[in-house]
Amino acid sequence: MKFVPRKPKEGVNVSKEHPLVEAGTLIVGLGFIFATIALALIFMVEIALYFVPVEKEAALFKNWLPEDIATVSPNDARLEKLESLLWRLARHFPESPYDFRIEIDDSEYMNAMALPGGLIIVTAGLLEKVATENELAFILGHEMGHFKNRDHIRALGRGVVLSLMFAAISGSGAGSDLGATIADITLRGFSRRQEVSADAFGLALVEQEYGHVAESWRFFERIDEGDDEFLEFVTYLSTHPSPDDRVATLINNAAENGWSISGETIPIEW
Numbered sequence: 117m118k119f120v121p122r123k124p125k126e127g128v129n130v131s132k133e134h135p136l137v138e139a140g141t142l143i144v145g146l147g148f149i150f151a152t153i154a155l156a157l158i159f160m161v162e163i164a165l166y167f168v169p170v171e172k173e174a175a176l177f178k179n180w181l182p183e184d185i186a187t188v189s190p191n192d193a194r195l196e197k198l199e200s201l202l203w204r205l206a207r208h209f210p211e212s213p214y215d216f217r218i219e220i221d222d223s224e225y226m227n228a229m230a231l232p233g234g235l236i237i238v239t240a241g242l243l244e245k246v247a248t249e250n251e252l253a254f255i256l257g258h259e260m261g262h263f264k265n266r267d268h269i270r271a272l273g274r275g276v277v278l279s280l281m282f283a284a285i286s287g288s289g290a291g292s293d294l295g296a297t298i299a300d301i302t303l304r305g306f307s308r309r310q311e312v313s314a315d316a317f318g319l320a321l322v323e324q325e326y327g328h329v330a331e332s333w334r335f336f337e338r339i340d341e342g343d344d345e346f347l348e349f350v351t352y353l354s355t356h357p358s359p360d361d362r363v364a365t366l367i368n369n370a371a372e373n374g375w376s377i378s379g380e381t382i383p384i385e386w
């Protein structure tokens with residue numbers, strides 16, 4: 117039998133699918149692969165961080181200051197008051213390995229953040245809105261709760277992975293704005309569960325310092341009545357329809373522990 121070469125049929129390499137459908141499938145597929153890799157890496161980093169002793173973190177970031185995200189005002193006269201309040205609260209958290217530090221960022225937005233190594237940054241915008249030391253103590257105590265639960269370091273792990281993935285996809289250098297990305301994700305990365313837990317910790321510190329928790333949450337009620345947003349709690353609000361719920365949870369928490377919700381408060385004058 118003789119082999120007769122034949123021309124292949126026209127369009128043998130052309131898919132029956134519309135090219136746009138094919139492109140879509142490819143993009144969705146690649147996206148899915150990247151998302152899977154990112155999730156796997158995040159999971160691995162979370163596990164790895166679990167094994168990084170908190171003492172190591174505290175030592176590593178001892179003098180660290182993320183100047184790319186915060187314009188720190190070292191000569192702000194309010195700093196002294198903030199430091200003394202923070203250190204008073206820290207006495208009720210003696211098992212902490214951190215030497216807590218606090219800095220003021222000159223931003224007009226209300227925000228507070230917990231950063232690696234025990235650094236708390238509060239914004240000038242926030243300080244302008246606090247009316248009592250008790251409110252401020254609760255906000256600082258809440259941040260200390262994030263350190264206690266190591267939420268900030270989990271968010272950091274997530275930030276590192278996501279910014280590296282982003283750099284891999286976009287082909288840009290990872291180093292340049294890694295710090296900013298880490299900080300950005302650290303700010304947005306807390307879940308509602310983490311916030312509730314940090315609240316409970318902060319409230320306990322306030323109770324130990326003042327012997328009552330009066331006005332601790334007054335700050336939230338007040339900003340809730342206005343137009344401003346407290347950035348630290350955006351995730352909390354975005355995952356729950358009613359901001360009142362946070363205050364209700366705090367009042368419940370106080371009742372369960374038998375903590376007084378009335379008592380003398382200390383007005384703040386800067």
Ligand SMILES: [Zn+2]
Nearest residue numbers: 306311314348
């Ligand atoms: Zn928080």
